[in-house]
Amino acid sequence: MPIAPEYLHLVHPGIRFDAYLYGRASHDPTKRGRSVATQLHEGRQLCDQYGWPIVGVFDKDVDQSASRHRKGERADFEAMLDGIAARKCRIVVAWEASRYYRDLEAYVRLRNVCHEANVLLCYNGTVYDLSKREDRKATAMDALQAEDEAEGIRDRNLRTQRRLAESGKPAGRPPWGYVRRYDPDTGDLLDQVAHPVRAPYVIQMFKRFAAGETAYSIAAWLNSVPEAATTSGAPWDQGRVVDQLCQPAYIGRRRHRGEVIGEAKWKAIVPDELFEQVQSILARPDRRTQRDCTVRHLLAHITYCGEHGDDLPKLKVARGGSRPTYQCERLDAAIRAPRFEAYVEQAVIEWLRSPAAESAFRRDGEDAEAEAARLLAERLERQLSEARELAGTFDEETGEPRLSAMSLAAMERRLLPRLRQAQEKSAALSLPVSPLVESLLGAPDVEAVWGGLLLEQKREVIRQIVTVRLHHAHVKGAQTIRPGRITLSFVGQPGFRGGSHPGRGSSLPQQGEAGTEKG
Structure with missing residues (x-):
């Protein structure tokens, strides 16, 4: 049978009850541990009253759930179990059973380690000896009750979150900003x-x-x-x-x-x-963000090798002393970095100056199609919102919901796929011109604007407007860039693969096939 603390010395005479204190809080957004501090204050008073020396305090499980739905492990609970197993205490004290566990599995672990180490369990001002059948049964019932309370709390929270979500109201932590x-x-x-x-x-x-x-x-x-x-x-x-x-x-x-x-x-x-x-x-x-954060070269990892196709990794920069060189992994094509970068930059600036650059970003008849897709998505969203609102309101005379849960579920199954399809189509047809590219299109002095961009911004423009391919030299070690050595496929041209904007309607000849540049 459970023991009242005042009679513990009579049941176990001559034993020193070194005590562990344990506290836990499920919700503590400030991380100040005030709830845990209150629990431990009660435990200290109990230990002082009955002469149990406190040899360990476990108060770090702040803002930590004890249910089976918890997202992380309770480090202090695990440390406490290790201490009990090592027989460093004779009694464990907590405010109530739910501080130890809201999960039957955690209860069984604590019960077993206390039983094996001959350690008593104390909560709600009552002491339990887990070597006894009656105490195991009593603590198991309390553990079952604590788990059921956790499940009930979770169910209520889920319903509340769903209701808030359907009404468009905020819940949880506010987004930064x-x-x-x-x-x-x-x-x-x-x-x-x-x-x-x-x-x-x-x-x-x-x-x-x-x-x-x-x-x-x-x-x-x-x-x-x-x-x-x-x-x-x-x-x-x-x-x-x-x-x-x-x-x-x-x-x-x-x-x-x-x-x-x-x-x-x-x-x-x-x-x-x-x-x-x-x-x-x-x-x-x-x-690939891991690559971009440390990139030091204009065309590294965004240029293709024209000899082995676009499926293999893009060109990287190899250093030979102080002379960096772009090369493909099979060494089918290689070129000195300064010469290659200067050629591509000049070609990009010339293209941005041309009428073809602005015409490449015209959507022509696609604007109407994008607008139709956007309006359809809005209508579907509005219909679903109205249906969810009806499902959450009740008829004053009958008390029945104005729209049954089954009808709402059927509508969602029917309309949600159409909504996603309309949203995706609207997004695909409405990709705007990047402000970065727009700042260059038609600029009075494109070269000056380009020169003021950061390296990563230049790389982003190149991704969006041109696909660069490097072919092998006409003879090994050639220093001259002959026609066909570098091919540039701008937006709307055959071979364009880059960027976040689909190519439209440009017919400018591929640069690099139109002339020769000395190295």
């Missing part, structure tokens, strides 16, 4: 608005990426500005920047369980066109 406003009297959430300091950095983040800067350089820029610090204080890195660039919350869209399900109640920070442009760059198959 937003701040929540609460009613000062009731504490109820009022709305989510743009953060006065951080929101401008969100817009700049998107603009910089669309203009050709890498996630690596954007992270370095954000880390250099104290005002742009992350909420947690952790430094910005490439992955964190890309995560922010993928957030549909910034265009006022509500996401639930990984899917965008409709319009949000808060206002957008980023324009739709800019957001879609960034998504098209992120989705580009040849984008």
